[in-house]
Amino acid sequence: MFVTNDVTVVGAGPVGLLLAAELALSGATVRVLERRDEPDKAMKAQSINVPTAGVLDRRGLLPAAEQVHREVVERMGSVVGASRFTGHFAGVVLDPGKVDWADPDLAAYASADRARLVPQPQLVSLLTGHLARLGVQVRRGVEVTSLEDTGDGVLVGTSAGTIRTGWLVGCDGGHSTVRRLAGIDFPGTDPEMTGYQAIADIADPGQLADGWTWSERGAYRYGPQPGRIATVEFDGGPADRSARVTLEDVQASLRRVSGTDVTLTALRGEPTRWTDNTRQAATYRSGRVFLAGDAAHVHPPFGGQGLNLGVGDAVNLGWKLGAVIAGWAPEDLLDTYDAERRPLGAWVLDWTRAQIGVLRGDPKSAALRQVVADLLGTRDGTTYAVKMISGVTQRTDLPGDHPLVGRFLPDLALADGTRLADHAHGGGFLLLDRTPDGAFTRLAAPWGKRVTVVADDQATPVGVLVRPDGVIAWATGATGADGLETALRRWAGAPGS
Ligand SMILES: Cc1cc2nc3c(=O)[nH]c(=O)nc-3n(C[C@H](O)[C@H](O)[C@H](O)COP(=O)(O)OP(=O)(O)OC[C@H]3O[C@@H](n4cnc5c(N)ncnc54)[C@H](O)[C@@H]3O)c2cc1C
Secondary structure (H helix, E strand, C coil), rough: CCCEEEEEEECHHHHHHHHHHHHHHHCEEEEEECCCCCCCCCCCCCCCCHHHHHHHCCCCHHHHHHHHHHHHHHHHHHHHCCCCCCCCCCEEECHHHHHCCCCCCHHHCCCCCCCCCCCCCHHHHHHHHHHHHHHEEEEEEECCCEEECCCEEEEEEEEEEEEEEEEECCCCCCCCCCHHCCCCCCCCCCCCCCCEEEEECCCHHHHHEEEEEEEEEEEEECCCCEEEEEEECCCCCCCCCCCCCCCCHHHHHHHHCCCCCCCCEEEEEEEEEECEEEEEEECCCECEECCCCCHHHHCCCCCCCHHHHHHHHHHHHHHHHHHHHHHHCCCCHHHHHHHHHHHHHHHHHHHHHHHHHHCCCCHHHHHHHHHHHHHCCCCCHHHHHHHHHCCCCCEEECCCCCCCCCCCCCCCCCCCCEHHHHHHHCCCCEEEEEECCCCHHHHHHHHHHHHHECCCCCCCCCCCEEEEEEEEEEEECCCCCHHHHHHHHHHHHCCCC
């Protein structure tokens, strides 16, 4: 096999699939290689945060995701009847009743208070369908085993032969082969705990307390749906992280952390094991090779951040690589991928590391946990944590004074009953023009189809330029176009090119 295409994406997890779709939207030819014969059904992410919902919304996929959420809620029955957003910090559950939903960051995203329970396998299935509609099929059963960056492309050795590709993106998870082959370091902190997540049939569930329970060995969570168990055990980390998880593993861990002799009779679905191995790639790019998602960063799953972080990587890299391939952006645009995504990744690593410190079973950590619980039990504390976990405070460091610059697109309703996000399904830039004489529209005309202009006669903000990844690159509350041309040239390339 010796094929040339623009980009080869390694891994058909949620990040690889979304990245491939963004590249296809930009017009690049893309190939996705996945070593598994079938999609991964393991229990991993159970929900999506607000920025991820925004990504799905802008690509017209949110209604399907919300249908998945409704089906999940129906299956859970009354357990989570009121599906308001909630979350936890190191097992300290955040009470939605204590959140100041009028806080400007939360209010900007009207549905920020809504939980969206979209389990990872269903999200993968939804993204696979999206990608197929864009004409890209996943090549399953193909494992990447070697790579050589030749300066003008990459030779990729696979279990099905050698491929030549313009660019290679490793979306191949925490144990990334691409990261190793590219010689990219993965510094961070070693694991000190083992966690399990499973849905089990339990002979004597009365032995378990609902919610989070801590002990000297760690903690466990039981519920909210029947049989759902998570354990956290400070045992120095598992001897073999990739060994298959058995019923005996989960039961033994649960018995140790709960101090009971609870008996599990069967496991439903595929249980998972995780650790607090916390690392970030030294660089997200080496020549023609990029990393995205878990290949670029790993951390414990507390607070449900990992998948969402990877989704943000995918949409950030997708349009930039597509623009360079299409020829309208200079190659240095690609350097902004690492610069923009690294700080957010570093924050997630520390947010989850902090929870390990609070979760340990020793008396000092238990005392710290009480202090944290007291603080997070206040209205300000709960609001702060919910803002962090939901992702509404996420901001990319971009030049510009307007408070919207650097944020991801909030809910912007238009006079015709649509929202600005409804106009983003095809990718590309969006320019909202609310000037009475169409001044912004005229200014953006030389950028042609790269910028979709949406005219509207609502009051404020008067103008907004949204990048294809949903990040606001320019905004104004006045009719003057100051800064618009600079922002267009910076992000959308030279006019007419
Ligand atoms: C127990 C648990 C709970 C979690 N809970 C949450 C949560 O609530 N919220 C959240 O946001 N995140 C959560 N996460 C994290 C989330 O699951 C990951 O961040 C997410 O799977 C990352 O997606 P990815 O596409 O980067 O990698 P993956 O999903 O790992 O996909 C990588 C793909 O690459 C393939 N691959 C690997 N090597 C090769 C190769 N050499 N050649 C070809 N293919 C290859 C793999 O088979 C795999 O399909 C959780 C994780 C765990 C383990």
